Amino acid sequence: MAAEVLDAARHRKIRLAAAETVTSGLVSACLTSVSGASEIFERGYVLYHSSAKATGLDVPEAVSAAHGAVSTEVTRGLALGLLDHSGAGATVAITGYAGPGGGNAINPVGTIFVAAAGRDGTLIEERHVFAGSRDNVRLEAVRAALGLLLRLLSA
Template sequence: MSLARDVLEKAAAAQMMITAAESCTGGMVMAALTDIPGSSSVVERGFVTYSNAAKTEMLGVKPATLAAHGAVSEEVAAEMARGALAASQAQLAVSITGIAGPGGSEHKPEGRVCFGVARSETVQTKTVEFGARGRDNVRVAARDHALRLLRDEL
């Protein structure tokens, strides 16, 4: 059974709708879910917020949070997840913001991805260092990690 199918089945059993706020994955989480027939019963909507302006305008991420912590931070991931819930009819949200590469810096290396999971008032965040394994591999790893976070939360 695929990871995405498992998420859909668990969400359907819990009668929960899902949303995602994605930056570095550019919609890959929603694509994985909506590739499966019947996904419309639990996939509510998705947000691709690649720019800081999109994060602010679509999800309500505070400019002060972006200025203080940068887009690739658990603080921004938390606000993205909360904002996705607030801007949708979903009960569960996942957010992803990271540096897929190439590039990065000493303080924020390539392969660093921050995740948020929001359900009601609860938001959990996590940072994963996937390493400089190449843009495509980091994005796939981030997508799969986000799907696992959703599955585990369900």
């Protein structure tokens, strides 16, 4: 799927960037594992501590305070903020609770938020709840992020 994402970006003549929390750089690693990725993948940010998730890439603290560091609103803010902090034509951002701790009644362990943003104003967001181990949740989150980015690039 990473190769498909890179091919779609290459076809559109744009670069990509990623902002990751729960996946700790796994999306970036998947993309850069493909030969020739350096032509397309510009940069990746890993924002792991809750303060970094809350305010990374110029997401206002008030957004995190109102909605939580793991939320649609923060993930959207990271994807859009990354457009401002890069030359990428499309970005993907991901937050979530991989477990075994974290989560809450509304967003239990396994909840993942993904947002993909394009410089053309396109924004796609998804919420998933994955079951299984911490590793399984993270790998499913990577798949979701790459899939969402591919949807954005194929639109």
